[in-house]
Amino acid sequence: MSLLRFSDHSLRSQIALVFGTLVVGLAVLLSLGFGELLKLRIERDAGTALQVIAENAGKLLANGLQERSREAEVLAAAEAVWTKGLDSAEAHHMLARSQATHPHSAWIGVADAQGVVRAATGGLLVGQSVAERPWFKEGLQKLHVGDVHPAKLLEQLLAPPPSGEPYRFVDFAAPIRLGPTTIGVVAIHGSWEWTHEVMESLTPVRTDDKAVELFVFDRKGDLIYAPGGQTRALLEAGQRLPVEANNPVASDRAAGRAVVVRWLDGRSYLTATAPMQARNSTSDLGWRIVAREPVELAFAEAHRTVQLALAIGLGAALLASVLAWLAARRLSDDLYALADAASAVEADKPGTRIPQAHSSREVSKLSGALGRMTHRLLTAHEAMEEKVRLRTLELEAANRALDLQARTDALTGLLNRRGFETQMAFALALARRSGRPLSLITVDVDHFKRVNDTYGHETGDEVLRRLARTLEMRLRNSDVIARLGGEEFVVLLPDTDLLGAQAIAQALVEAMAEQHDPVVGRITVSAGVASMRGLQDNGLDILRRGDAALYEAKGQGRNRVCVEA
Incomplete structure (x- = not known):
C-alpha cells in the first residue's frame, strides 16, 4: 500500500504533525544552542x-x-x-x-x-x-x-x-x-x-x-x-x-x-x-x-550540561506536541461540522443551517461571518476601484507637473532649451503654413564670468534673474523667451521680420544698459538677430545664425546688436 501524501491527512493530523515537528525542531535547536553556550562558558x-x-x-x-x-x-x-x-x-x-x-x-x-x-x-x-x-x-x-x-x-x-x-x-x-x-x-x-x-x-x-x-x-x-x-x-x-x-x-x-x-x-x-x-x-x-x-x-560538566539541556528540550517538545494534537482535534471537529452543514446547504436540503461552533472564539465567529463575507468583498472591491481612480488622477497631475518642471529653467522661471525647442518647432510650422515672418534674438550678458569671479555666483544668479524680468516686461505675450544655458537667452518673435527684430533687440540692449545693479553697477548685454529665410529653413539653422550674429556683437565691443549676414 502506497504512503499517504501530506494533503491526504485530516486537518487534525496536519496541524499536529506541522506544529509538533516545529516544536520538536525548535526545542532541539534551542536546547543545543543553550547547552553549547553553557558548555563554552564552563570550558572557559x-x-x-x-x-x-x-x-x-x-x-x-x-x-x-x-x-x-x-x-x-x-x-x-x-x-x-x-x-x-x-x-x-x-x-x-x-x-x-x-x-x-x-x-x-x-x-x-x-x-x-x-x-x-x-x-x-x-x-x-x-x-x-x-x-x-x-x-x-x-x-x-x-x-x-x-x-x-x-x-x-x-x-x-x-x-x-x-x-x-x-x-x-x-x-x-x-x-x-x-x-x-x-x-x-x-x-x-x-x-x-x-x-x-x-x-x-x-x-x-x-x-x-x-x-x-x-x-x-x-x-x-x-x-x-x-x-x-x-x-x-x-x-x-x-x-x-x-x-x-x-x-x-x-x-x-x-x-x-x-x-x-x-x-x-x-x-x-x-x-x-x-x-x-x-x-x-x-x-x-x-x-x-x-x-x-x-x-x-x-x-x-560541560558535556553533562549539554545532555541535560537536550533531554529537557525533548521533554518539553513532546509535551507541546501532545497539547497541539488535542487542540487540533477540538478545532477539526467543529470544522467538520461546518463543512457538513455547507455541503447540506449546497445540496439544498430543507431546514439546513450553519451550526454555531464553540471550540474557539475564531471558529465561533466563522459561521456568522460567512453570510456577511460576500457583501464585504463587493464593498471592498468598489472602494478599491475608487481608490485606483483617485490614484490615477493624482499620477496624471504629477506627470504634468514633472513635464512642466522638465521644460522650465529653475533659476529664472523661463523655458529651458527643451521647452524652447518645442515652441520653436510649433512657431516654424505656423510660419511656414501662414507665410508670415519669424525672427529670433539671442542675448548674452557681457563679461558674466567676471561678475561671478568678482561678486560670487549668488550675485551672478541675480543678474540673470534681472535680465529675465527685463525680457518679460519688454516683450509681447506672444513672444517666447527661454534660457538656453549659462548667461545665454533667446527670444522667439512670431510675425516679426528682421528689421522689427533688430529694433526690439536694440531696445532690450538699451534697457539693460540703463539699469543699475546695487552690487555690480551697470550691466550690459549683446544681442544677435536672425530671421527665417524660407520654407526649408529650420530652427537649428536660424539659431546658429543668431549665435553667429551674437558673437559678431561681442567682437565689435559688446553692448550692441548685430544682424545675421
Whole structure:
C-alpha cells in the first residue's frame, strides 16, 4: 500500500504533525544552542581556573627563588662573622642556623677565594675544591642563581630524598667581601624537593572528576619537574614543553588562555602555560609552569550540561506536541461540522443551517461571518476601484507637473532649451503654413564670468534673474523667451521680420544698459538677430545664425546688436 501524501491527512493530523515537528525542531535547536553556550562558558571557566593555578605556582616559585637568593646575600654580608675567619665557630653556627630555618637547604657552605670549602653544614665537602663548579665561578663576581642540575659531589653524602628520585639542586651563591677584597663565596644548594611541596600545595586533591597536574619546564623547554615521581620517566620518553613557540596555539597561550594540547602519551589535555615572573633579574631562570587536566574530565560538566539541556528540550517538545494534537482535534471537529452543514446547504436540503461552533472564539465567529463575507468583498472591491481612480488622477497631475518642471529653467522661471525647442518647432510650422515672418534674438550678458569671479555666483544668479524680468516686461505675450544655458537667452518673435527684430533687440540692449545693479553697477548685454529665410529653413539653422550674429556683437565691443549676414 502506497504512503499517504501530506494533503491526504485530516486537518487534525496536519496541524499536529506541522506544529509538533516545529516544536520538536525548535526545542532541539534551542536546547543545543543553550547547552553549547553553557558548555563554552564552563570550558572557559575551567581553562581560567587552570590558568590561575599555573600562574599562582609561578608566583610561589619566583618568591621562593627570590627569598633564597636574598638569604645568600644576607649570609655573604655578615662581615662580623667573616672577619673572624671563614672556618670560625661563628661561621659554622650561622650556616647551621640558616639550614635549620630552611629545611630544603640541602647544603650550605663557604669556599675561600681559591675554591676550597672551609665551612659547611654537616661538615660535608670541607677541605674539598669546588673551584670548577659554576656556582663558585659566578659567585665570585656577583649574586648567582643557577638552574636545576643533578647532584655530583653530594649525591653519595646525603640521605635519599623522600620522593625517591635522585637529588637535584638549585644553587644560590654570593661573594663574601671585606672592603674591596673578595675573600670567598657562600653557597646554598636548595633541594628540588621544595618545588614538589609548592606544586602539591596548589594542586587540588585528585578525585574521579579532578586530575590537575603541574609541570615545570626550563628555558629550553626541557622538563625539570613532573608530579608523582614521573620526572625521570618522562625525561627518558622525551617529553618537552607541549606548546612550542611555532605552534598555532601560541597566540592563545600568549593571551593567557588555556588550550587543548595533545601530550606525548597521546592523550589530549586542557593545558595552561604561565611563565615564572621572576622578582629580580638574578632569579630569572626562564621557567614555565604548565598545568594540565584531561579533556574528558575538564569538560565533563560541560558535556553533562549539554545532555541535560537536550533531554529537557525533548521533554518539553513532546509535551507541546501532545497539547497541539488535542487542540487540533477540538478545532477539526467543529470544522467538520461546518463543512457538513455547507455541503447540506449546497445540496439544498430543507431546514439546513450553519451550526454555531464553540471550540474557539475564531471558529465561533466563522459561521456568522460567512453570510456577511460576500457583501464585504463587493464593498471592498468598489472602494478599491475608487481608490485606483483617485490614484490615477493624482499620477496624471504629477506627470504634468514633472513635464512642466522638465521644460522650465529653475533659476529664472523661463523655458529651458527643451521647452524652447518645442515652441520653436510649433512657431516654424505656423510660419511656414501662414507665410508670415519669424525672427529670433539671442542675448548674452557681457563679461558674466567676471561678475561671478568678482561678486560670487549668488550675485551672478541675480543678474540673470534681472535680465529675465527685463525680457518679460519688454516683450509681447506672444513672444517666447527661454534660457538656453549659462548667461545665454533667446527670444522667439512670431510675425516679426528682421528689421522689427533688430529694433526690439536694440531696445532690450538699451534697457539693460540703463539699469543699475546695487552690487555690480551697470550691466550690459549683446544681442544677435536672425530671421527665417524660407520654407526649408529650420530652427537649428536660424539659431546658429543668431549665435553667429551674437558673437559678431561681442567682437565689435559688446553692448550692441548685430544682424545675421
